[in-house]
Amino acid sequence: MTPATLLVTVFFFVPALILFILSLTDLASSNFSEPWHFIGLLNYQRMFSDRFFPKILGNTIRYVTLTLIFFNVGLALLLALLTSYINRRAGFFFRMLWLLPRITPSVVYIVMWRRMVQQAPFGIINQFLGWFGLSQQPHLLNEHPWLFVILANGFVGASFGMLIFSSAIESIPKDLFTAAKVDGASTLQIIRDITLPMLRWPLLFVTSYQTLSLLVSFEYILLLTNGGPGLFTTEVWALTSYKRALSTYFGTNQWGYGAAWGLVLVVIAITASVIYLRVFRFDDLVQEPKIDVL
Amino acid sequence: MKVELTNLTKRWGDVVGAEGIDLSTKDGEFVAFLGPSGCGKTTTLLMIAGIYKPTVGEILFDDRVVNTVPPKDRNIGMVFQSYALYPHMTVFQNIGYPLKLQKVPKDELQKHVQRVADMMGIGHLMDRKPAQLSGGQQQRVALGRALIKEPQLLLFDEPLSNLDARLRLSMRSEIKRLQMDLGITSIYVTHDQIEAMTMADRVAVMKDGHLQAFAPPDELYDHPKTLFIAGFVGNPPMNFIEVEVKQENGSYQVLGPGIHLDLPADRGEKVARSSKVIMGIRPEDISLADTGVKGEVYLIEPLGRDDLLDVRIGETAVRVLADPALGVRMRDTVTLHFNTDTAQLFDPDTEQSLLW
Numbered sequence: 001m002t003p004a005t006l007l008v009t010v011f012f013f014v015p016a017l018i019l020f021i022l023s024l025t026d027l028a029s030s031n032f033s034e035p036w037h038f039i040g041l042l043n044y045q046r047m048f049s050d051r052f053f054p055k056i057l058g059n060t061i062r063y064v065t066l067t068l069i070f071f072n073v074g075l076a077l078l079l080a081l082l083t084s085y086i087n088r089r090a091g092f093f094f095r096m097l098w099l100l101p102r103i104t105p106s107v108v109y110i111v112m113w114r115r116m117v118q119q120a121p122f123g124i125i126n127q128f129l130g131w132f133g134l135s136q137q138p139h140l141l142n143e144h145p146w147l148f149v150i151l152a153n154g155f156v157g158a159s160f161g162m163l164i165f166s167s168a169i170e171s172i173p174k175d176l177f178t179a180a181k182v183d184g185a186s187t188l189q190i191i192r193d194i195t196l197p198m199l200r201w202p203l204l205f206v207t208s209y210q211t212l213s214l215l216v217s218f219e220y221i222l223l224l225t226n227g228g229p230g231l232f233t234t235e236v237w238a239l240t241s242y243k244r245a246l247s248t249y250f251g252t253n254q255w256g257y258g259a260a261w262g263l264v265l266v267v268i269a270i271t272a273s274v275i276y277l278r279v280f281r282f283d284d285l286v287q288e289p290k291i292d293v294l
Numbered sequence: 295m296k297v298e299l300t301n302l303t304k305r306w307g308d309v310v311g312a313e314g315i316d317l318s319t320k321d322g323e324f325v326a327f328l329g330p331s332g333c334g335k336t337t338t339l340l341m342i343a344g345i346y347k348p349t350v351g352e353i354l355f356d357d358r359v360v361n362t363v364p365p366k367d368r369n370i371g372m373v374f375q376s377y378a379l380y381p382h383m384t385v386f387q388n389i390g391y392p393l394k395l396q397k398v399p400k401d402e403l404q405k406h407v408q409r410v411a412d413m414m415g416i417g418h419l420m421d422r423k424p425a426q427l428s429g430g431q432q433q434r435v436a437l438g439r440a441l442i443k444e445p446q447l448l449l450f451d452e453p454l455s456n457l458d459a460r461l462r463l464s465m466r467s468e469i470k471r472l473q474m475d476l477g478i479t480s481i482y483v484t485h486d487q488i489e490a491m492t493m494a495d496r497v498a499v500m501k502d503g504h505l506q507a508f509a510p511p512d513e514l515y516d517h518p519k520t521l522f523i524a525g526f527v528g529n530p531p532m533n534f535i536e537v538e539v540k541q542e543n544g545s546y547q548v549l550g551p552g553i554h555l556d557l558p559a560d561r562g563e564k565v566a567r568s569s570k571v572i573m574g575i576r577p578e579d580i581s582l583a584d585t586g587v588k589g590e591v592y593l594i595e596p597l598g599r600d601d602l603l604d605v606r607i608g609e610t611a612v613r614v615l616a617d618p619a620l621g622v623r624m625r626d627t628v629t630l631h632f633n634t635d636t637a638q639l640f641d642p643d644t645e646q647s648l649l650w
Contacts, residue, residue, distance in 0.1 A: 173376060173378065175374045175375075175376045175378035176378050176380065178340070178343070178345050178365075178372070178374070178378065179372065179374060179378040179379075179380075179439075180380075180391075181343075181344070181345065181364070181365040181366060182343055182344075182345075182365050182366070182368075182370055182371070182372040182449075183366075183391050183392040183395060183439065183443075184366040184392050184395040184396060184443070185366065185391075185395055186366065189395060193380075193391070194380060197380075197382040197383075198381070198382060200382075
């Protein structure tokens with residue numbers, strides 16, 4: 001057995017199997033002292049017939065898609081391109097700066113966001129708006145919860161792609177850019193015709209990796225809105241799974257039911273990965289070159 | 295198109311890329327920039343291409359100053375050592391890219407690309423990606439891409455350095471032939487003096503960012519202006535021997551350790567005032583003879599047509615080309631005849647030629 005197989009087995013297949021078995025039981029803190037039972041697919045039935053299931057599914061799709069497109073890939077690519085066209089040192093410094101939120105503890109980072117969006121004398125954004133005559137603004141988080149959920153996640157998420165993309169741009173041979181300039185290409189044409197096509201591999205990597213990490217991430221949402229305001233407004237799949245399985249509120253842990261949510265998320269993630277590999281034609285990317293003589 | 299460089303200089307802070315280059319080419323001329331790595335030849339080329347902006351000086355295309363003209367508006371074609379083909383594009387797309395940028399209609403582009411590809415002998419490889427081509431094929435694609443927009447100036451940046459020896463030879467003559475047929479002014483950067491000598495109408499020899507000489511190949515070979523040129527041009531390289539020149543009874547003598555030679559009067563006159571000089575003499579101007587300077591054969595390198603002998607005259611080593619039929623062996627004592635009619639003489643301090 002190769003090391004890779006061993007690692008995947010121990011850290012993926014075995015946990016997934018345990019998760020699956022767990023999802024077939026009625027294990028919960030309410031009946032913890034009693035013997036637990038296999039209840040078949042009852043947890044899944046309950047999940048799919050949940051009144052808020054469509055809402056949570058929609059939220060998850062919205063959260064992952066918007067954050068991914070606008071920030072984790074979109075903004076990341078934009079930042080990488082911009083920082084590679086400015087002075088090398090300035091670009092390096094800017095990228096370092098952008099990494100700060102990532103190394104800030106989640107709680108501190110979210111507390112900063114919460115301070116920013118509060119009402120007028122406390123909230124920083126509203127103070128600024130006040131200078132422009134917009135003094136009586138409501139609590140921004142309650143008004144636009146999705147905007148701030150995506151902003152808070154996106155600002156951190158973009159730094160990963162930014163690093164990957166800028167190092168990929170950096171590794172494109174300089175001669176190619178010189179050749180394109182001599183061939184008559186403008187900067188935008190060079191980006192369109194040379195830089196972006198050569199970023200296909202990092203684009204695939206960042207898109208799939210970030211999709212998966214967004215699918216399972218919930219801590220910023222938990223800290224920022226806790227799925228609110230109101231009922232399930234910003235509640236995503238992973239957050240539901242966490243709340244059902246692990247969040248204790250007078251002994252309401254439902255490990256079996258939470259596991260069902262978790263397992264379906266695993267299936268969604270695998271499906272997404274397969275789709276990405278197809279869309280980016282992964283086979284082409286790793287194809288061996290054919291060389292023959294003159 | 296004529297290219298003229300006046301006092302062309304590129305500096306990055308204290309680092310000098312090229313300094314005070316003055317040079318002008320004729321229309322349709324093939325010019326080589328020759329020099330060791332770091333001599334500023336590529337820097338100069340990239341300034342002509344418009345990739346670098348000159349710190350000082352001017353670049354003129356047909357009397358028009360182009361210092362601030364972006365590369366895309368200079369109508370140049372360029373070929374790189376790395377080929378610089380776009381790896382994600384096919385051969386067709388690579389060659390057609392300059393035309394695509396000019397928004398040439400599709401069918402016209404198709405015809406054009408096919409014609410250029412056929413001319414380069416790669417018309418059957420249109421759908422391949424660069425990674426599926428051999429080095430020689432890639433270089434042809436690169437040439438095709440440089441030629442397709444019918445540039446007024448072709449720039450070559452060591453285009454043959456990545457090819458194997460045999461292919462380099464055939465591509466060398468192919469490029470030269472192509473340049474002559476098309477009559478496009480060309481600048482060819484190389485560190486290989488044979489390439490420069492065989493291909494170029496005139497060679498610009500560069501060292502440490504300075505232009506040392508700009509002359510036709512035979513001029514560089516016969517009348518090297520500096521010690522550097524003398525040593526760089528010609529293969530195997532010229533021998534340099536520290537000698538003294540003395541005048542006795544109207545004839546001139548060259549004296550060195552174990553060396554005593556006559557010097558023709560036309561050369562002797564020019565060095566009469568400086569006694570210590572560096573004499574340069576090419577391996578092909580030294581021959582084995584019955585009388586002359588005695589030396590010991592230290593090493594023999596068979597080159598096929600000739601043997602290259604490393605002969606030690608006391609502490610001095612000289613390279614000599616000898617006929618293999620003579621059957622010289624290592625550690626033999628041989629007698630050398632120096633043909634001083636073609637000897638070069640240099641000032642040891644300024645390294646300038648005392649003759650030219």
